[in-house]
Structure formats: C-alpha cells, structure tokens
Amino acid sequence: MRITNQLMNFTNVYNYQKNSSTLYQSQQAFSSGLKIQHSYEGSAIYVDAARLEYEGNLLKQVETSTLKATEFSKNSDQALNDFVLKLTEFKTKLIQAANDIHDATSRNAIANDLEGIKQNLIDIANTTINGQYLFSGTALDTKPIDSLGNYHGNDQSIKAVIGPNQTSQYNIDGEALFLGSDNDYNKIITTNVNLINHYNKLEHPNDAVKYISVEDDLRDLIGENYRSEEYNKVDKMETGDFEKDKLVDQDTTFFLQGRKPDGTTFATKITMTPDSTIQGLLDNIGYALGNDKDNKNKLVEVTMNNSGQIEIKDIRNGNQMTELHLFGLTPQQSTEKYKVGNYEINIDPATSGNYKITTTKDADGNITEITAVGNNNQTYTINLNNTNQLQVNNQVVQNIGNPPFALDLNDLGNNGIDANDFTTFDPNDADQVREMSSTKVRDKDGSWVDVSELSDLATIEENVKNGKVYLTEFIKSGFEDTLGAKNNATDYNKLQFEQKDNILTGSVPQIIKGKNEFATDATKIKDVAGAGLQDNPDSNMTMHIKSKNGNYYEVKIQFTDIISAATPPATSLSITQVDQDGNPVNPPANPVYQGNIMLGKYNEATKTTDGVVTTADDISYKQINDIVAMVAAGNMPEDDISNGFNENMKKLFDTVNTIPLPPNIPNATTVKSELKANINDPEIHTIIDKAVDTAFNGAAAADVNILKNIKDIVINDPVYATGRFEAYNKAVDAASAGVNVELNYRGQMQITDKSQTVTGIEVTIFEEFSDDKPEFGKEANSSVEGSLFNFTANNMISIDEPSVDIFKDLDDMIAAVREGSYRGNPNGTDARTTGIQGALKRIDHIQDHVNKLHTQIGSFTNVLESSGTRANMMFVNIESVKSDIIGADLGETMLIYKQQLMQFEAMLQTSSMIGKISLLNYM
Incomplete structure (x- = not known):
C-alpha cells in the first residue's frame, strides 16, 4: 500500500475533529453538570429526563393549586363554623320562646332577635374571599342568598388537580348546603x-x-x-x-x-x-x-x-x-230540615227512607225547590209561587200556619194537598224533636x-x-x-294555588316515586302520579283557571280518550270557558279548544319540526306548565280545524254509541261528509277521506270502533299533526311573554304574572271524579x-x-314565635305552622345537616393539605432521581476530560511528527 500525503492529511483531520468533539463534550458536561446536552447524545437519558421534568412541573402545579384550594376550603370551614355557632344561638332563643311565661311583647322581642340571627346567617352565607363567593358553586361571582333567603348559585363543585388524573373537591355548593337533603x-x-x-x-x-x-x-x-x-x-x-x-x-x-x-x-x-x-x-x-x-x-x-x-x-x-x-x-x-223561603220543613224520618229527596238552589245557595221521588215514582215538588206562597206540585197549600212544619211524605196528598199535611213542629218539644230525629243522611242521588x-x-x-x-x-x-x-276541613285538593303579589305557588311538591327527588320541568308526570295514568279510563287532570283578562276556564286532560282504539290510547285536551261557579258559558266559540297535547319533533330527513300527539306516559311537566301558561295568559290555540274535527267526531260518536242503535247508522260517505263539516281545508279533507276508507275497509256502516280508528289515523297523520302543533306552539310562545310557569327548586308549580305586581290569575288543579271512579x-x-x-x-x-330549605325554614320558625304557636294552630296567621315545638325538631335537623357539610369541608382541607405536602416531597424525590439520571459526576468527568486531553495532545504530537517525515529519512 502506498501512503501519500493526501491520506495522511485526511487521517489527521479526522482524528483532530473526533478528539476535539469528545473533548468539547467533556468540557460541556463539566461546565453544565449534565451528562448530555442534546437528545441525540443519549436518547434513553433524554427520555427519562423529559418524563421526570414533566412530572416535576406537574407536582409544582399541584403544590400551587392545592395551596390556593386549601385557602378556599379553610375559609369555607371557618364560615361554616360561624354558621353552626349562629344556629346554636338561634336554637337557644327558640328554647326560650317555648316557655309559656312569655307575653306578646317578649315573644316579639325574641322574634326580633331571631330575625337578627337569621340576617347574620345570610351574611355568612354570602362570604367572599378575593371577590369570590364561597357558597355559590361554580358561579363564584354570583351572590348566593338574597334578602328573602332565595338561593341563586348552582350545584356544581369546584375541584383542584392533586395528581395525574386525580382531582379533589374544595367547595361546598349552596344548593347542597342550604337546600340539600339527608x-x-x-x-x-x-x-x-x-x-x-x-x-x-x-x-x-x-x-x-x-x-x-x-x-x-x-x-x-x-x-x-x-x-x-x-x-x-x-x-x-x-x-x-x-x-x-x-x-x-x-x-x-x-x-x-x-x-x-x-x-x-x-x-x-x-x-x-x-x-x-x-x-x-x-x-x-x-x-x-x-x-x-x-x-x-x-x-x-x-x-x-x-x-x-x-x-x-x-x-x-x-x-x-x-x-x-x-x-x-x-x-x-237530628231532624231532616229544609228551608224554602221562610218555610222551614222537617221531614218525618218514618217515611224518609221511601223517598229520594233532592234540592235546587239559587246562586246564593238558598233552597228554591224540594223534590221528593217515592218508591212508586210518585213525585212531589215543593216550592214557592210568584207571591211566595208554599205550593206542592204547583198546588198552593191553603190556610197554612206559621213555620216550622213537620211533614209526613206518605200522608202528603192522600186527601188532597192541604194544611193538614204540614203539621206544627215545636223545636222546644223534646218528645217531638226526639221522634223527628234520625241518624240517616242523603247521598248524591238523594x-x-x-x-x-x-x-x-x-x-x-x-x-x-x-x-x-x-x-x-x-x-x-x-x-x-x-x-x-x-x-x-273536608276539602282535600280542590284548592287554589297560594298567591303572593304576582306569584302563585302550589303547596305540594311533586316528588318522583322511587327516587324521592323533586320533579323538574323535564320529569314525566307518570313518574309522580299515584297510579298508572291509563289504569282507569276516567282518570283525568282538571284545571279551573281565571286568566289575566278576567275570564274563567275549565281545562280537562283526559288521559284515555274514549274515542281512541290505539295502544296505548290517545289522550285529549279540552279548554272550555265557564262562569265563576264553573258552569259552561255559551259564546259562539266554546269549547275554546278541543284537541291534543302536542309536541314538536325534529325531522332529520326533511330538516323541519313535525307535530306529534303526546301519549299519556310521555306528557312532561313542561307540557302541563305550557297549558297552564297559555290559559292563564288568555292565549288559546287558534285552531278551527282541530275544534271542528273533534266536535264533528264527538257528535258522530254520541250518535253511534247509543242503545238502542239509531235507525240510520251512518255509512262511509255520511261519515266523511259529517267529519268535514265546517272545515274548509282541502288537504284536511283528503286526510279524512283516506282515514275513513282505511277504517271502514268494506264495512257497510259505522260502529264505535270504526270511529275510534278514524280519529286515531287522522290525529296521527303527519300533515294534520304538524298543522295542529304549529297553532298550539304559537299559543304557547305568545303566552310565555306574559306568564311564566315552572316547577321551582322544591318541585312546586309556580306561576309568575310578568305584567302585574299583584296578579288576578287564579289556578286550581285536581282530578275530577265520576260515578265510575268515585272519590x-x-x-x-x-x-x-x-x-x-x-x-x-x-x-x-x-x-x-x-x-331542608334553611332560610325558609327559619322564617317559619320566627313566624311561629311571633304568633305564639306552640304546636299547629289552624286559627293563627299561618294555619300550616308546626309551632315552636315543630321548630325545635326542625332546627336540630338543620344543625345536623350543616355539621355534616362542615365535617365534609374539613375532610376536603385535610386531603388538599396532605396532597400539597406529598407533591412537595415527590418533587424533591424526582429532582434527586433526575439528577442521578442526567447529572454528570464532576470527578469522573474531570478524569475523562484529562484522558481525552492527553489523547488529543498525543494525536497532535503524532500527526506533527508524521508530517515531518520525508523520503530523505529512508534514504
């Protein structure tokens, strides 16, 4: 292999860069105290360090949030402590008031003290810290209790983060505190x-x-x-x-x-x-x-x-x-006596059982006529003629003496009706009073x-x-x-709502069976009803309402429409104008409305709201409230089609539903004609025609079931129902501008007249009984x-x-003290007070209720404090672990640095020496 200058230079540069980089990393580790500076330098270390950094930041956040939450809960704890002390003071005053030694003056003085304590309690309930109300739920900027003791916050809890996916509540909401349940x-x-x-x-x-x-x-x-x-x-x-x-x-x-x-x-x-x-x-x-x-x-x-x-x-x-x-x-x-005009007539009990006796009265409740019908259908009508003379079956009783009289019905008319039939009755004659007295009574039929x-x-x-x-x-x-x-005392629930200024309130809370929770507007009425709504076909809800305009109406919801064959049967709604005594009046448009309770249902396919006839078990309190509102406001559904169709159907049904049957039973053509009478809408005509054809299905003449089927088909037709809903909903919307009806926080129906300071509206809601469903x-x-x-x-x-309803309960207690009622007092200002004895029972419950929540807020504080302490300790531990994972050992780093420095210097020296070598060194 031939070594050239170029190869040696490349090798020297490579060694230089490598050693310089290693030396730089050592210098950085030594100066920063960290093993790595970048993630690529050690991915495992970097991941562990990042995770620990996140956990450390979270713990710091937990420590901060728990500190703030702890202060909030401690302030709530102190406020509740003050609340309990004031309740104890209130109870002490109540015990003083329970002594019989107090006169009206001293009772009033105690009542004034109790009013002062109640005001202190309201002030405590409205405690704020840093501009935030302690007992308003999450509505921190809403004053929870007004001067009348009404709660305006919500029932939401506030929570602090105390760990990953962990939270802890640190408030007591006012609904649980002031309106809660135990x-x-x-x-x-x-x-x-x-x-x-x-x-x-x-x-x-x-x-x-x-x-x-x-x-x-x-x-x-x-x-x-x-x-x-x-x-x-x-x-x-x-x-x-x-x-x-x-x-x-x-x-x-x-x-x-x-x-x-x-x-x-x-x-x-x-x-x-x-x-x-x-x-x-x-x-x-x-x-x-x-x-x-x-x-x-x-x-x-x-x-x-x-x-x-x-x-x-x-x-x-x-x-x-x-x-x-x-x-x-x-x-x-006692004697059985009737007074017609100035004539007092005592009926001999020996013959009373042989006659049914009924009376006719005028508007003031005075008897104007007595009718006695015997077992042999012999009828006697006793009244006054135009000159105030007593007459029987329009025959004047001549030469009659002064009342009171004794009358033997069996002798009446035996020898002609005369003064001998009306013998003298002496109320001071013990023997005669005894003989004329009995223990029997008259029933509804007389x-x-x-x-x-x-x-x-x-x-x-x-x-x-x-x-x-x-x-x-x-x-x-x-x-x-x-x-x-x-x-x-015999009246039960056929009673008017209580009025105070422009608000009417029902006295009975609507409570959901099985849950013992107060009903809301969304609750189905079947969930509160004392039996199945359609268990008895005569079951109904009847309302007597005086509207804002001074008119009187009877509203009846029949849970089982007798003209319905559906399963379940349809319901019906009728609104009739009546006089003050509840008797129907006869204006041109009466009944004002005949139809059904309607509901709008959004149709996803057509992007429209379709009308739906509500069945009995689907009726909600919101729908009942809407009916009360529109009648009380005088805004009735303007729906001539619904009124006309239902009136026509009722006439047909009454005709067919008779015994014996009428000679001319209507056929399909006749039924179509009569159902469309006074309805000038071709689209509705078509719906009726189709319904009649479907229901008859070849039958020659109408019967009860055919008519029921026709009605079910028509009222559930989408076009017919949607039109009825639009008219119905328009009346509901118009009524809401003047009258608001809702179930309040205790499930009581509450009616507010928005346009008056003192309302003239009157409302009574009850069930009307019948012979088939007696009281x-x-x-x-x-x-x-x-x-x-x-x-x-x-x-x-x-x-x-x-x-509990703490402030309203305290008001009742104060009223009992001021009144001097030690137990229930029907003759006092508030007939439904339970008196001071009842107040002492109730105040014990309220104290226990507040103590439970006081204990609860204490537990919240303990959890928060321990969570904050734990977060601080964990943060220290995490920092220690993180230091072990990513922190550089300075001694080790120094040794490595020295070694790398020596290597670097040796590499430089060797490169220098190699660079000096030439061919001359080998020659």
Whole structure:
C-alpha cells in the first residue's frame, strides 16, 4: 500500500475533529453538570429526563393549586363554623320562646332577635374571599342568598388537580348546603287541630280543657255531639246516655285520602263503633298507609301528641312521599230540615227512607225547590209561587200556619194537598224533636243512607251544612276553594294555588316515586302520579283557571280518550270557558279548544319540526306548565280545524254509541261528509277521506270502533299533526311573554304574572271524579284509588322531612314565635305552622345537616393539605432521581476530560511528527 500525503492529511483531520468533539463534550458536561446536552447524545437519558421534568412541573402545579384550594376550603370551614355557632344561638332563643311565661311583647322581642340571627346567617352565607363567593358553586361571582333567603348559585363543585388524573373537591355548593337533603332523616307529619275530650267537657264543664289521648275512645272524642245542637237544647245529653246500646247506629266513619310511602295514592273509609279506642283509630290509619295488620311490615308510626294532634313518621329513611288528609263523620240524632223561603220543613224520618229527596238552589245557595221521588215514582215538588206562597206540585197549600212544619211524605196528598199535611213542629218539644230525629243522611242521588255509604266530598259537605252529621276536624289550612271561599276541613285538593303579589305557588311538591327527588320541568308526570295514568279510563287532570283578562276556564286532560282504539290510547285536551261557579258559558266559540297535547319533533330527513300527539306516559311537566301558561295568559290555540274535527267526531260518536242503535247508522260517505263539516281545508279533507276508507275497509256502516280508528289515523297523520302543533306552539310562545310557569327548586308549580305586581290569575288543579271512579268507595270500610295528583292540598303538615330549605325554614320558625304557636294552630296567621315545638325538631335537623357539610369541608382541607405536602416531597424525590439520571459526576468527568486531553495532545504530537517525515529519512 502506498501512503501519500493526501491520506495522511485526511487521517489527521479526522482524528483532530473526533478528539476535539469528545473533548468539547467533556468540557460541556463539566461546565453544565449534565451528562448530555442534546437528545441525540443519549436518547434513553433524554427520555427519562423529559418524563421526570414533566412530572416535576406537574407536582409544582399541584403544590400551587392545592395551596390556593386549601385557602378556599379553610375559609369555607371557618364560615361554616360561624354558621353552626349562629344556629346554636338561634336554637337557644327558640328554647326560650317555648316557655309559656312569655307575653306578646317578649315573644316579639325574641322574634326580633331571631330575625337578627337569621340576617347574620345570610351574611355568612354570602362570604367572599378575593371577590369570590364561597357558597355559590361554580358561579363564584354570583351572590348566593338574597334578602328573602332565595338561593341563586348552582350545584356544581369546584375541584383542584392533586395528581395525574386525580382531582379533589374544595367547595361546598349552596344548593347542597342550604337546600340539600339527608337520607338518614324521616318525614314526620302532623294534624293541626287539637282534639278535645268532649265527654270530659260534658262531665266536668268547669275543668280545664282535656285533650284526647290514645286510651280514650270515640265516645270521649264525640261527646254530646252524638246529638244535634237543637236536640241538646231541649234534651241535653247526659253521661248516662253514653252506654253502647244508647248509641246504636252512631258509628263514626273516617275518610282518608293521601299517598302511601311507596307513592301510590288511596282513598279509604274506616267505620268504627263508639267504644273503639283512639289507639284503634291510629292503628287503622297506619293500615291505610300500608302497615301490615300482623305488624310484620311496618311502614309508618302513628302516634298522638299531648296536644291531641296525630303525628305520623315514615319509617324509611330519606323517603318523603307520605301524605294524608282525614276527617270523621258521626251521624247526629237530628231532624231532616229544609228551608224554602221562610218555610222551614222537617221531614218525618218514618217515611224518609221511601223517598229520594233532592234540592235546587239559587246562586246564593238558598233552597228554591224540594223534590221528593217515592218508591212508586210518585213525585212531589215543593216550592214557592210568584207571591211566595208554599205550593206542592204547583198546588198552593191553603190556610197554612206559621213555620216550622213537620211533614209526613206518605200522608202528603192522600186527601188532597192541604194544611193538614204540614203539621206544627215545636223545636222546644223534646218528645217531638226526639221522634223527628234520625241518624240517616242523603247521598248524591238523594237516597236515605248511612254515613258510611257517602262517597263524594260535595255530598258530605252538604250533610255537614244541613246538620245531619258531626264533623271531626283534623286539619285546617286556610287555603281557598275554587270559588274563593276559605276551605273547609273536608276539602282535600280542590284548592287554589297560594298567591303572593304576582306569584302563585302550589303547596305540594311533586316528588318522583322511587327516587324521592323533586320533579323538574323535564320529569314525566307518570313518574309522580299515584297510579298508572291509563289504569282507569276516567282518570283525568282538571284545571279551573281565571286568566289575566278576567275570564274563567275549565281545562280537562283526559288521559284515555274514549274515542281512541290505539295502544296505548290517545289522550285529549279540552279548554272550555265557564262562569265563576264553573258552569259552561255559551259564546259562539266554546269549547275554546278541543284537541291534543302536542309536541314538536325534529325531522332529520326533511330538516323541519313535525307535530306529534303526546301519549299519556310521555306528557312532561313542561307540557302541563305550557297549558297552564297559555290559559292563564288568555292565549288559546287558534285552531278551527282541530275544534271542528273533534266536535264533528264527538257528535258522530254520541250518535253511534247509543242503545238502542239509531235507525240510520251512518255509512262511509255520511261519515266523511259529517267529519268535514265546517272545515274548509282541502288537504284536511283528503286526510279524512283516506282515514275513513282505511277504517271502514268494506264495512257497510259505522260502529264505535270504526270511529275510534278514524280519529286515531287522522290525529296521527303527519300533515294534520304538524298543522295542529304549529297553532298550539304559537299559543304557547305568545303566552310565555306574559306568564311564566315552572316547577321551582322544591318541585312546586309556580306561576309568575310578568305584567302585574299583584296578579288576578287564579289556578286550581285536581282530578275530577265520576260515578265510575268515585272519590271514595260506595261501601263502608272500602279503599279505592285516590287522586293521581296533588298540587295544593289540605294535607297533614310536615314537622320534618329529609330535605331542608334553611332560610325558609327559619322564617317559619320566627313566624311561629311571633304568633305564639306552640304546636299547629289552624286559627293563627299561618294555619300550616308546626309551632315552636315543630321548630325545635326542625332546627336540630338543620344543625345536623350543616355539621355534616362542615365535617365534609374539613375532610376536603385535610386531603388538599396532605396532597400539597406529598407533591412537595415527590418533587424533591424526582429532582434527586433526575439528577442521578442526567447529572454528570464532576470527578469522573474531570478524569475523562484529562484522558481525552492527553489523547488529543498525543494525536497532535503524532500527526506533527508524521508530517515531518520525508523520503530523505529512508534514504
């Protein structure tokens, strides 16, 4: 091989560059303290170092965020600590108020102190740190509690990062704190009428009032009320009259309506003998609510407090479904009297059972006519003529004396109708009063029956007014009925929403069965209903609404349309204008609307919103709210096609659905013609024609099922349904500008009149009962399905329940102190107060609720502090590991540098020597 100068130069340059690079790397490692400067110098080292760098930065971030979060949680902890102290002070004041020594002045002073404490609590609830509210959820710039105690934040939690894919909450949102629920608490409800031992009052008239106890019996509860006031006036009941055989036929029937712990509704009648104990009544109430008679499946505890009030505790923790209304009816020994004008007529009980007696009344409730129909269909009509003379079957009774009169219906007209038929009745003659008295009552049809056979509240109320029964009251609420009168103890849920300024609110929360959560607008009403919406074809939701413009309307949602053969059957919606008493008026356009509840559904294929008829189980509270809003605002759907078609179909259906059948049963041509009457839309005509042809399918004449099928086909036709939805939705949109209807945070329906400071709107929502679905069973000791829904009800009052509403609860407590109500007080300013005793029970729950969250925020703080400490320690460890992986050993680096330097110098020296060699050195 021949070595040339060029090869030697190349080799020298290569060696120089290589050694220079190695020497440079050593110098860099020595000066920087790092093994490598670039990733290509050592990929394994670089990857490990980058990963450790990321983890170190993350831990630094965790340390920073936990520090800030810890400060937030510590401030929340301190605020809750102050909150608990103020609640303790509030309770102390309540205990002071519970003493009987206070007069109105001192009670007001305590109430003022409580108001001050409540304001302090609001201030604590609105605590801010660095401009952020502690208890507003994620709405950190929103003041959580206003001056009325309403919450305006949200229910969202704020979280800090405490590690890879790890977060920790560090706030308590106001919804959980101020409006939360405790699943370890029970619902406790109470009556508010103090039941008195009337027998003791009769026996010891000068003694202090003695309240009823569980050891007493019904005779003690009823006392002298087994006889009417008129009877007692002339023959006062004595203690010796309370023997069982002297109270024959005077059992007491208790009427119960409500909701069992499982959410199903019921209406039960319980008939008990006079010697039955009060404990027996409490047991029967428990059975009605679902307790097993063998005491193996106890769902509720029913007790009597020392103020003569019934208390019911739901055994299941966290359950808040239980609801109850009750009253008792005892037949009084009393006369059956009617007053027509100035003529008081007492019917002889010996013949009363042979006649059905009904009355006709004027607008003021005065009787204008008595109609008695005998078993032989003999009818007697007793009224006044134009000159106010008494007449029977339009024959004036001549030479009649002064009232009151006794009337034997069997003798009426035997020898002509004359004054001898109306004999004198002397209310001061004990023997005559006794002979004319009985314990029977009139039912809805006017039949002579026992109290236990009554089945509707209207007839019950009529017998109470007539003095035929003694009413044992348990609950009074102070609501107004549909006519605006203060409700009676017999009223249950046919009551108006409570009004305050421009807002109407239902008193009953809508609670989802099985979940015990408050319903929202999106909730399906079937999830709250006390039974299946279509289990009974007569089930409905009825509304009486006075609109903003002063008109009255009846709205009825029939969950099962009788003119529907679909599976499930269609529903129907009708809106009818009525007068103040609920009687239909007859303007040209009445009903105002007949059709269906509609919903819009987006059609992806056509990019349009199609109309859909909503089935019963798909109806949401939002849709119910929309109906209430458009009627209350006076914005009805302008839909002549829907009104016309449904009216025409109803006429046809009524014609075909008769026995015997009409002589001329309509055929397909006739049905088409009648269904299209007054509808001037060719497209709708085509839809009807096709539906009729499809439904008839060769049949010669219409029957009920054919008409049902026709209606189902028409209302579900996409073109027909979309047109109806557009008209329906237009009314809903127009109504929303003036009236807002929604379920509030406690599931209560709330109606806001946007254009008035004091609204004139009135709303009542209930279920209308019928002969096929009576309010109560027609037999004694019966139980039937109750009302599907309650929106406002004269039900037992809640002492405690799993959910809390702290500031509203405190307001109720303060009102009880100011009123001086120690327990429920139906005659106070707030008939539904539970009094100071109930307040003490509730304040204990509120304290426990806040303490739980106080403990929770403490645990959050501990987690954050430990996470921050751990992050700091881990950062140090990572830095140490990273130093081991990428850090250069200075001693080792120095030795390597020296070796490389020596090699470099040797390479230079060798290259120099080789460069000096020439051919002369070999010659």
